[in-house]
Amino acid sequence: MRDNGEALLRDYLTALAQGPRPVRVVEKGGFWHQRLADRLLRTITLGGQDRYLSEYVTTLGHTIYVPDGWSERSPLARYTVLRHEVVHVRQFERWGWLGMVLVYGLLPFPIGLAYGRARLEWEAYAETLRVTAEVYGLEAACDPRLHDEIVGRFTGPDYAWMWPFPSMVRAWIAAELTELQR
Numbered sequence: 001m002r003d004n005g006e007a008l009l010r011d012y013l014t015a016l017a018q019g020p021r022p023v024r025v026v027e028k029g030g031f032w033h034q035r036l037a038d039r040l041l042r043t044i045t046l047g048g049q050d051r052y053l054s055e056y057v058t059t060l061g062h063t064i065y066v067p068d069g070w071s072e073r074s075p076l077a078r079y080t081v082l083r084h085e086v087v088h089v090r091q092f093e094r095w096g097w098l099g100m101v102l103v104y105g106l107l108p109f110p111i112g113l114a115y116g117r118a119r120l121e122w123e124a125y126a127e128t129l130r131v132t133a134e135v136y137g138l139e140a141a142c143d144p145r146l147h148d149e150i151v152g153r154f155t156g157p158d159y160a161w162m163w164p165f166p167s168m169v170r171a172w173i174a175a176e177l178t179e180l181q182r
């Protein structure tokens with residue numbers, strides 16, 4: 001059986017910090033622009049997204065902003081989330097800031113039907129399924145509760161109702177699980 005993941009997390013953070021373009025992990029609440037983002041999100045989602053500072057991890061460029069209480073999460077939980085966020089770091093490298101603002105933030109709509117954001121998030125949630133299978137086992141990746149949570153992220157207020165078609169998100173999940181089961 002694997003240890004509690006402390007070594008895995010430590011080695012991963014070290015590797016991120018040592019890359020050609022180092023990735024840093026910092027606490028969100030210490031940044032004025034993140035507190036501002038929190039207020040804006042509460043406003044545009046009519047209070048639907050009110051956990052931006054307390055629960056959500058956000059990646060901007062090569063910085064991963066973590067929420068309050070991050071260090072109290074288990075090392076494996078933190079590792080799992082960081083693997084998802086690093087997909088976003090690579091997207092920033094691929095698309096640049098302007099590209100990310102356009103694709104993630106605005107296209108074709110910022111709220112309700114945000115296909116660009118949905119595809120970028122799906123790439124990261126596919127990694128969430130892969131890393132879940134790696135660290136907790138394939139059964140954990142197949143857990144319907146995890147799938148419901150992912151579907152909720154796409155169809156609910158967390159990301160401003162980015163893709164309100166649960167059956168499509170479930171089909172993406174099923175395709176990724178088929179891939180993993182190979």
Ligand SMILES: [Zn+2]
Nearest residue numbers: 084088121124
């Ligand atoms: Zn994400």
